[in-house]
Amino acid sequence: MNKSQISAFNQLDKTDLTILRELQQNGRMPNTDLARRVNLSPTPCLQRVRKLEEKGFILGYMAILDPNLLESQLLVFIEINLKRTAGDAFEVFRRQIRAIPEVLDCHLVSGNFDYLIKARVRDMQEYRALLGEKILPIAGVEGSRTYVVMEEVKETMRLRIPEA
Numbered sequence: 001m002n003k004s005q006i007s008a009f010n011q012l013d014k015t016d017l018t019i020l021r022e023l024q025q026n027g028r029m030p031n032t033d034l035a036r037r038v039n040l041s042p043t044p045c046l047q048r049v050r051k052l053e054e055k056g057f058i059l060g061y062m063a064i065l066d067p068n069l070l071e072s073q074l075l076v077f078i079e080i081n082l083k084r085t086a087g088d089a090f091e092v093f094r095r096q097i098r099a100i101p102e103v104l105d106c107h108l109v110s111g112n113f114d115y116l117i118k119a120r121v122r123d124m125q126e127y128r129a130l131l132g133e134k135i136l137p138i139a140g141v142e143g144s145r146t147y148v149v150m151e152e153v154k155e156t157m158r159l160r161i162p163e164a
Contacts, residue, residue, distance in 0.1 A: 008055060014164035015040065019048055020057060024158050027061040064157075072102075072120040075149040076127055078135065079113040081142045089140025090114075096138045102130050113145070 012020075018038045022029060029037075035045035052058045067073060082089045090108070093115065097106050105118040117135070121127045127146075136144065 008057075011055075012057075012164070016048060016052060016057075017161055017164050019045070019052065021161050023049070023058065024161070067120050071122045074121050074123055074127060075152065076119050076121070077147045077149070078117040078119065078131065079145040079147075080115040080117060080135070081144070082114045082140045083142045092139050093141065097135070100130070100134050102126075102134075 015038050019034065022034055022037050031046050031049070032042050034049070035042045038045060040048070049058070067075075080093070082093060094106075097103055097115070097117070100119075102119045102121050103117055104120060105116075107116050108114060109116050119127075119130060121130055127148075131144065131146065135141065
């Protein structure tokens with residue numbers, strides 16, 4: 001965390017943190033309900049939410065969809081190794097991986113491989129197509145290793161919000 005991020009966090013009071021917790025639980029909560037939960041009247045509550053949005057604490061709102069109902073039941077994690085000699089391999093990889101809709105997350109990591117990808121597909125056939133036709137052909141990709149998820153124990157986008 002850099003100094004401006006620490007400074008921004010330190011500007012939050014207990015009410016702001018409670019607003020963040022409540023919206024993280026239910027981003028569609030009406031402002032009147034949110035205001036009641038944080039002990040504010042609706043107008044100041046809405047002003048605080050807008051300020052949290054403007055300062056970048058709230059990046060957006062989204063619906064959480066059921067992957068099974070949308071034919072994306074197979075969850076895989078893919079380790080990617082890049083050729084170190086390819087000068088712009090990292091930039092090429094980042095640009096192209098962002099354009100693949102099956103890829104949910106992609107992180108540059110330390111360790112024995114370069115990137116860790118989280119992807120959802122319908123089945124093993126679609127996974128093989130994803131890997132063979134979209135990921136491995138990216139310039140600079142040297143190899144991969146895949147882990148198929150057998151059971152999803154916990155999946156969340158909710159962050160731990162410290163107490164004030």
